[in-house]
Amino acid sequence: MGHRFAELLFSDPVKAVQTSENSRELYQRWEQGSDHHDRLGVREAAFLCTSDSLYLASVSPDGWPYIQHRGGPKGFIKVLDERHIGFADYRGNRQYITTGNLRTEKRVALFVMDYPNRRRLKLLGYATELDADSPQLEALRDEDYPARVERGFVIEVAAFDWNCSQHITPRYDQARIDLIMANQQESS
Known part of the structure; x- marks a missing residue:
């Protein structure tokens, strides 16, 4: 293969x-x-478990591609095993485009970005929706995150690829900026 x-x-x-x-x-x-590149290794698991967002692409029944941002606290993406990841789906704008698309086509593509370090992991897979009362959803919840969980998604990983860092502009969250500023003040 x-x-x-x-x-x-x-x-x-x-x-x-x-x-x-x-x-x-x-x-x-x-x-x-x-x-x-069809089974997640230690490098991929470590990357995914420290991410706080992803971009999830699905396709409508009419063939239109759609991409949506999903986020949560660092670690909201759970690596369940070398072929499966999952995450709780928190209430958002309530359009439900991705959720609707997945009712007819399970294939998805994900981009998981690490902007500060200019890294990107692309994944292809098959999504399964977990409803809010599914016992499997408990493994995807983060009890310390106050957002309402509407459902969960488990992705069976079909393939992945690390992409080059060219053209990824570093971006920093507030915690990282605060740390940089504190270090600057200490060294002045």
């Missing part, structure tokens, strides 16, 4: 563009590497 991410996304038209842009040879070697 080759690189699972490439198997799923490098269609013939993608490969044709890679050929015309002179990157096909590079990705052909990548596809044949020993790491299949």
